[in-house]
Amino acid sequence: MKFSQHITIKHLLIDNKKFIGLQFYSNKALEILVKQLHKAMWSEEFNMYYVPNNKTHLDEVYDTFRGVAWIDSKYFFNKTRSKELNEVFDVEWYRKRVKPSKYKLCPESYLQKLELKKYSNNTVRLYVKLFEEFINHYSDKDIDHINELDIREYLKLLVQSKRSNSYINQSINSIKFYYEVVMGMPNRLYRIERPRKKKKLPTVLSNEEIKYLIENTNNIKHRCIVSLLYSAGLRRSELLNLKINNIDSSRMLIHVVDAKGNKDRYTLLSKNTLEDLRKYYKQFKPQEFLFEGMKNQQYSGGSVGKVVSGAAKRAGIRKHVSPHVLRHSFATHLLENGTDLRHIQLLLGHDSTKTTEIYTHVAKSSFDSIKNPLDL
Template structure:
């Protein structure tokens, strides 16, 4: 940020959300003021035809309409030339050691001589660094390296090893290193910008209930369908053609920039009305559905998991996270647990009507049972195993907040969520030699292919596998 000392008392300084440049009133100043960032130079000066002509002569110079100042690139001899040209007319010259880098429409501060690496939700590493010949040479050794001319950033696929490699490059070339993980934007709800004049048809809602769709699907489909019918406020549902449906989906993708999962959910919500409610035949819309991005789930290793649980001091909070991890639960399954679902004799936890309307049993760990007994004795839950202050069902947002707090206290840099505990449970079982079929049953997966993803995460035991070629006698 710019220090206020650069400006006189008569000038108004505000903060622009999109830039670190100063916002000034149109009131002229007597002297020239220059603010230098690692990549840009801001020039605040009175209106003068000769001065403006000189600045216009600098390549890539531009007038900043919002901040009422000129901006020129900070490279080559631009700064020295400006100093020589304005000379004693320069009343202040402030050099800022940090600049704001825009990545995925978010701003990050990067200091001079610092390598900034940002892990984006689509599992790529965006890299911003001052031009350094040796650093650039080493970056070009990474596979699938891309350069964005607009944002002046490099990008490579995310890999935990690549983060370590970037840190080593920074240290070797005497650069500071900063690593940031952006939160995942998967399954973000569609932000409503369409005026709502039509309600969701009652027969649509009744059919969802009749077919016993989950509460989550009920809300998602209802929201998506209301958005759809209000996009065409002057047409009845009977008048909305296949072409209009396709145009609406294209609008969501192009203008609203929805995720792949939201796009597929919206298509399913629309198809539900025409196929299930109206009883029509299955319809194929001539619109390519994008493939879901295949990424490996994030997992914590045993030491990280142990440290995270150890740093969860509150008894109720620890009981919640230990139960989720030790039983491989989804967050929704955890809040739906009742006291009666804990079977201490058989050392099992009963999960009722989980995803796919299925019941199952999973593990009740000895250490988890000990914590749960302490918790029940102190908090005395009545119906739900984990209750709020008024005896209501515990909320998912509260559990997410608990996890984030413990994660921050532990210093875990991975883009982990509560669901990471479930992935870690499965991975740790696999690494300890548990058969994949048992893991599938404990997690409640319908298909073994879903469970097989954990075989791509663990590499334990690879050093003990011998390639067949090593048995050849050449």
């Protein structure tokens, strides 16, 4: 059933009490129904009606608007799309570090919630670093007394300091995590604006540059790493998490397990790469992960980055080449060779073709039929 009206339910914290906020475009019929809800009130501050936050009132909201309006609950129910990793939660670095006596540390509850949400160790380090920078900016204030105005002033300072949009967005995420997730105050940062995302086109290598890149790797292991990143369109983390049994040579497919968004998928296995992988396996004899470092430990992301950048430098490629550039190149070359956008989406593991459509802006085939006016 398709509804012309919809109501978004949100968490509200008013006078330290939790409520269910009901946000919708002005509509007389909906307003009449909302006012009939038990203990329904209006908030001038948040510009929405609200009712007490408990199961009885939540059920009443759904019962009242069933068949009348669609209830959008994406902001209400606590879901996480964080990747469930097999890595062990490690905060020893947090305990061992030496900090000045007046330096305010991230609360233990913050770390506990990050662990509960199964955030990766890299994300934990980043969130702790950024949140501590924030709370130490207000060294004379208790963190629970820092208000929305203070947060805005801090973000303004980051903008003036010419911090990147990515840095500012991550800072907002780290602050939101404390007040909204740890402290359970979900409406605390409703009105905090994020910087607009820059719509940058991906860097793409030519087929010839890819060939030079692979030829300029140091050994068979590095050759397999670069070849797989490109020929399978893998993310760096996906390559690192590959296990030996994920390579299906009988079907010429690679099984990517627990990728971004906790999704599995299959992608292509190149014949040339399979030949190299067999040589690599005989020489290096990995035990569990396809690529392992010292003492059969999982290979590190930093090592993969150095393998790619080192090969690019030796190949004389002046573009900045990262593992993700190889993934971009894989998708673009498939598009240029006539592969359907939907198939590329599935190979990359994108949720929507809208994400995949960016490659139409860099694919050479998109411009082949256009005559340059200077050449007419």
